[in-house]
Amino acid sequence: MPEDPSPSELMRLDAQVCFALHATSRAFDAVYRAELRDLGLTYPQYLAMLALWETDGPTVKRLGERLRLDSGTLSPLLKRLEAAGLVERRRGRRDERSVTVHLTEAGSALRDRAAEVPRRIGAITGLDVEDLHALRAILRRITDRLDAY
Structure with missing residues (x-):
């Protein structure tokens, strides 16, 4: 059975799970940046598109919850996807405060290229x-x- 690590071992940067996850995340970001370049998407935009390809038409609030993004991050991301012609946001007819996000034809078609x-x-x-x-x-x-x- 392995011994408990010493306090000095516990305080090493390389012993931190959070740092291993952080380093892995940064490495993934670099790889995704290269892989997504031809699709014209950033990694966060790709995640949003994955969620929309799975379920088209969620509310902005629900999409933010699913992606774990706050509205200050999600709104500009959706604006860029909308400007690229991949999604459109629609205000609710019954409640104008509710906004849903829908794939456009181009957004749906991009799924095949991203597969x-x-x-x-x-x-x-x-x-x-x-x-x-x-x-x-x-x-x-x-x-x-x-x-x-």
Whole structure:
């Protein structure tokens, strides 16, 4: 059974799970930047499009919750997607405060071009499908625990 790490070992940067996640996230950002260039999307825009390809027409509020983005970050992102002709925002007929986000024809069509991105990213990581599923499950458990804190 491994010994508990010493206090000095616990204080090492490389011993921090949060730093490992941060470094991995930055590395993913760089890879996604290159992979998404031809699609004309940033990584956050790609995530928004993934959510919309899955469920078209959510409220801006629901989309923000799903992406874990506040309105100050989501609104400019949606404006850029709208300016690119990929989405349109619509005010509710019954409640003008409610705004939904819908794919345009061009936004829907972009899905086919983006379909290979997850496979390419998976291959770049060097992890097999089972390892990727296990990693995602661990990260979801961590997120759930941190959210409950």
